[in-house]
Structure formats: C-alpha cells, structure tokens
Amino acid sequence: MIEFDPRNLADGKRAAAEGATAVLDRDPAAEDLGAANSDQATEVAMQDTLLTPRFYTTDFDELDRVDVSSVRADWDELIGRMKADPNKKHFRKGEGWEAVDWDGMEPQLKKELIDFLISSCTAEFSGCVLYKEMKRRGSNADITELFGLMARDEARHAGFINDALREAGIAVNLGFLTQAKKYTYFRPKFIYYATYLSEKIGYARYITIYRHLQQHPEYRIHPIFKWFEQWCNDEFGHGEAFALLMKTDPKLTSGHNVLWIKFFLTAVYSTMYVRDHQRPAFHKALGIDPDWYAKEVFEKTSAISTQIFPITLDLEHPRWQKGLERLQRASLNVSDGKKRGGVGGTFTRVVGMAKAAAAFVSIYTIPAIRHDVPASTRMEPSY
Amino acid sequence: MPGALRPTPDPDASGLFSSTEPLRMSTRLDTSSAICLPAGGNTMGIFTRERETAPCTVEVSHCFESLHAHVKFDNGAVVHPGDEVLVHGTEIMAPYGEVVIESRTATITRATALQRAWTRLTGDLEFMELCEFSFSEEATL
Numbered sequence: 424m425i426e427f428d429p430r431n432l433a434d435g436k437r438a439a440a441e442g443a444t445a446v447l448d449r450d451p452a453a454e455d456l457g458a459a460n461s462d463q464a465t466e467v468a469m470q471d472t473l474l475t476p477r478f479y480t481t482d483f484d485e486l487d488r489v490d491v492s493s494v495r496a497d498w499d500e501l502i503g504r505m506k507a508d509p510n511k512k513h514f515r516k517g518e519g520w521e522a523v524d525w526d527g528m529e530p531q532l533k534k535e536l537i538d539f540l541i542s543s544c545t546a547e548f549s550g551c552v553l554y555k556e557m558k559r560r561g562s563n564a565d566i567t568e569l570f571g572l573m574a575r576d577e578a579r580h581a582g583f584i585n586d587a588l589r590e591a592g593i594a595v596n597l598g599f600l601t602q603a604k605k606y607t608y609f610r611p612k613f614i615y616y617a618t619y620l621s622e623k624i625g626y627a628r629y630i631t632i633y634r635h636l637q638q639h640p641e642y643r644i645h646p647i648f649k650w651f652e653q654w655c656n657d658e659f660g661h662g663e664a665f666a667l668l669m670k671t672d673p674k675l676t677s678g679h680n681v682l683w684i685k686f687f688l689t690a691v692y693s694t695m696y697v698r699d700h701q702r703p704a705f706h707k708a709l710g711i712d713p714d715w716y717a718k719e720v721f722e723k724t725s726a727i728s729t730q731i732f733p734i735t736l737d738l739e740h741p742r743w744q745k746g747l748e749r750l751q752r753a754s755l756n757v758s759d760g761k762k763r764g765g766v767g768g769t770f771t772r773v774v775g776m777a778k779a780a781a782a783f784v785s786i787y788t789i790p791a792i793r794h795d796v797p798a799s800t801r802m803e804p805s806y
Numbered sequence: 807m808p809g810a811l812r813p814t815p816d817p818d819a820s821g822l823f824s825s826t827e828p829l830r831m832s833t834r835l836d837t838s839s840a841i842c843l844p845a846g847g848n849t850m851g852i853f854t855r856e857r858e859t860a861p862c863t864v865e866v867s868h869c870f871e872s873l874h875a876h877v878k879f880d881n882g883a884v885v886h887p888g889d890e891v892l893v894h895g896t897e898i899m900a901p902y903g904e905v906v907i908e909s910r911t912a913t914i915t916r917a918t919a920l921q922r923a924w925t926r927l928t929g930d931l932e933f934m935e936l937c938e939f940s941f942s943e944e945a946t947l
C-alpha cells in the first residue's frame with residue numbers, strides 16, 4: 424500500500440468535511456499522554472496525529488465464491504512465498520539507520536517530509552484495516568489466507584513508518600476506534616482494480632526513488648529510503664495476488680469493465696501527479712523532478728499492468744501531459760478558493776472544480792493502447 | 807508478539823485509565839449513555855434505523871513490529887453497507903510498544919432498507935473520490 428492510495432483519499436475528503444484540512448487530524452495542542460504512560464516519559468511533548476482510516480464493506484459472498492483453481496499453481500507458489508516471509512527480518516532499524524537532524528532541517532522540507540511519512544503510514548494502515556476485514560469476514564480459505572498475509576505485511580510497514588515518525592516527534596493516535604464509523608460499500612471488482620493499481624504503482628514509486636538514490640546517495644535525506652528496495656517487493660507481491668484474483672474471472676478484464684480499468688488507471692495516475700506536485704521542497708531535496716518521476720513511475724506501472732489489463736494509457740499522447748498540468752493548476756484554484764472562503768472563494772472553488780473535471784475528461788478520452796494479455800500473469804520485480 | 811498485554815480495565819472504575827486520554831475529549835463522540843433501541847433485532851426497518859448492542863473485542867497494537875487496530879464482534883454480528891458502528895467507552899490509547907486488548911460494547915446502528923440500497927448503489931460511486939485530487943487536501947503545504 425502506498426501513500427496516495429485511493430482508500431486514503433477517501434479519508435481525506437471525509438476529514439475535510441469534518442473541518443480538518445488534511446488526511447490526518449493534527450492537533451498540536453494535544454499531548455501524547457499515552458507515551459507518557461509508557462517508559463518514554465520524555466516524549467510527552469510529541470505532536471499527536473489521529474489516524475482516520477475509512478471502513479469498507481463489500482460483497483463478501485461474492486468474494487467467497489472466488490475459485491482460484493484455474494490459477495492454482497501460480498497461486499500456491501505466491502502464497503508459499505508470502506508465508507515464508509523473506510522480509511520478516513528486513514524491517515528492523517539496524518546498521519545504516521542514521522539519525523536525522525530534524526531540528527536543523529529547513530522548515531518547509533521538514534513539513535513536507537513529515538507529511539510524506541504520515542500519508543505513507545496512513546496508507547499502509549488503511550490497507551491493513553481493509554485486508555484484515557476481508558480476512559475476518561470471508562470463509563473461502565484461499566482468500567482469507569491471502570488477506571491475512573497481506574494484512575500482516577501492511578501492519579509491519581505501518582509500524583516501521585510509525586517509528587520513523589516518532590523520531591520526528593510525531594505520535595500517531597489510534598483513538599479513531601471509539602468514534603462512530605460508517606461502513607462504505609465497494610464492489611469487489613472495484614477493490615481489485617483500485618488495490619491492484621495502488622500496490623503496483625506503490626512498487627514503481629518505491630523502486631524508482633530507491634534506484635535514483637542508489638546513484639545519488641548525497642540526496643538521501645532520510646534513512647528510510649534505504650529500506651525501499653525490499654519493501655517494494657512486498658507491494659509487488661500483493662499486486663501479483665490481485666492480478667491472479669482478476670485472472671480467475673475473465674469478465675473482470677473484458678467488455679465494459681475495460682472502461683472501468685481505464686478510469687482507475689487515469690484516476691490513480693493523475694492523483695499521483697497532482698499530489699506529488701504538492702511537495703516541491705521534498706522532491707527538490709531528493710534531487711527528483713516530479714515530472715520526470717511521474718513519467719518513470721507511469722511507464723513502469725503500465726509495463727507491469729500489461730500482465731492483466733488489456734489496455735494501457737497512451738502516455739505519449741500530446742493531451743496527456745497537458746491535461747495533467749491543467750488538472751494540477753485546477754487543484755490549486757480549488758484549494759485557493761477554499762482558503763479564501765466567502766462568495767469569491769466559493770466561486771473560485773467551483774470554477775476550479777469545473778476546470779479539473781474538464782481536464783480529467785480530456786485525459787480520460789485519450790484512446791487507450793490495446794494489447795494481448797499473456798496466459799500467465801506471474802511477473803517478477805525487475806526494475 | 808512483544809509488548810505487554812494490558813489487562814482489560816473496567817471503563818467505569820478505572821480513573822487511571824481515563825487519565826491517559828489526550829486533550830481532545832471535547833471532540834470525542836460520547837454516546838455511551840445513548841438509549842439502545844430493540845437489541846438484536848434481525849428485521850430491518852424500511853424507514854426506521856434500528857440499533858443493537860454487541861459485545862466486542864478491540865485490539866490495538868502500537869508496536870514497532872505491527873501497527874494495527876481492529877474491532878471484532880463477539881456475538882457474530884455482521885456489519886452491512888451503511889451501518890454505523892460505535893465502540894463505547896474511553897478512547898483506547900495503546901502506549902508505544904504495547905498491544906491493548908479490551909472487551910467493550912458497541913452499538914451498531916443499522917441502515918434502513920432504503921439506506922442500505924442507497925449505499926449499495928452509491929458506494930461504488932464514492933470511488934469518484936479518487937478523482938477529487940486535492941479537493942480534500944491542501945494543494946500547497
């Protein structure tokens with residue numbers, strides 16, 4: 424799971440509706456008295472960050488009817504690998520985890536780096552909540568085993584990022600459990616499309632940053648990036664599982680569903696583009712041009728997604744990059760309007776939303792590239 | 807799993823426990839005194855929302871190895887689209903390095919038949935939130 428995960432955005436919207444400004448409800452005034460209760464009494468002044476994952480329900484009967492026998496060999500091999508848990512010892516802070524000079528960091532960079540870590544943590548955590556729910560509610564042994572293993576990985580990823588956040592003086596608050604939660608319905612196929620893509624694009628994002636910093640270690644502003652190589656193999660494997668699930672039912676990747684696939688590809692790519700452009704200082708410090716990064720990640724994700732999706736987006740089309748830039752500008756209008764408020768602000772916001780919608784339609788209607796899908800979906804991480 | 811397993815505190819008797827709450831109490835939803843309408847009813851109202859209470863086990867792990875939180879209904883109650891769940895009692899604060907497992911009571915407010923149908927229909931449409939980009943986020947940090 425990864426930071427601009429669709430599940431996460433949903434939360435962001437809800438948080439905004441409740442008057443918060445971001446995915447997470449940060450309350451600097453609230454002290455983390457939970458920490459004071461532990462032996463780390465020195466951390467009383469930590470900034471408290473409330474995690475607010477969204478809760479989903481789906482058609483669990485449909486999920487239980489999934490029959491993986493048509494992909495049994497690949498399935499067993501993948502599950503066997505996940506069970507062997509090769510990354511079990513990876514998520515430990517040992518040698519190579521240098522201290523980060525948070526106090527000496529340029530304030531804007533610090534803000535953006537912390538925002539990156541918090542949204543990554545929320546995404547991993549939301550993935551864990553969703554997978555665990557699917558594990559608990561299902562009765563199909565293959566399905567529940569898979570979701571149990573993936574929930575384990577995501578909880579581990581979330582714990583690792585949480586620790587990095589603690590070093591930065593940020594404590595997460597899991598108090599959301601005692602707040603009223605509404606369960607949103609998501610059809611299984613939409614969970615497949617959205618989650619498959621978020622796992623695969625997550626892999627592509629992590630590995631692209633990792634390879635870049637391998638060549639330019641001087642830009643490594645935080646030790647966590649050193650862990651990305653093996654980390655992203657977990658995400659790759661999760662994506663493999665969803666590819667196999669989709670393979671069990673050819674209808675999921677044919678007919679009118681191809682339009683849904685195109686929709687999810689467009690939405691996930693453009694969301695990433697817009698959100699990455701919100702962290703200029705972070706990308707500058709990493710020595711990464713967000714436009715270059717977006718292109719790299721889209722190309723990798725597209726190449727991987729040919730394993731199961733019969734189409735890829737035409738990233739070379741003249742309307743593609745232009746449309747993304749229009750969308751980014753429109754998103755600035757919207758947030759600007761929201762900040763200003765009043766009649767003028769509302770007007771700016773509405774115009775911005777209309778512009779964003781038009782930009783989205785303009786990229787969604789670019790003809791997709793069709794190709795044949797291989798008989799077996801299995802792929803190895805190779806970037 | 808490392809980390810001490812804390813015994814279940816009695817939410818009513820444990821002054822100590824409630825003192826570990828953060829200072830956000832004013833914003834916390836507290837409906838522990840809410841009246842519970844017909845409990846355990848399986849019939850679904852068309853226009854009325856029914857409430858039932860269910861014992862549940864809450865597990866919160868705030869460890870390096872695993873950051874997770876789950877609610878499990880001990881009586882096998884199942885949550886459907888549009889239902890709302892509220893776990894009663896004080897906020898569950900797992901100190902860092904600990905796993906907290908508590909028995910609590912939850913109120914499940916059932917969606918009406920109409921609401922449930924509506925959530926099924928529109929829940930799928932909520933993926934449109936995917937396209938909301940920064941409508942919910944600050945476009946600049």
Ligand SMILES: [Fe+2]
Nearest residue numbers: 424547577580
């Ligand atoms: Fe993950």
Ligand SMILES: [Fe+2]
Nearest residue numbers: 424622658661
């Ligand atoms: Fe994942």
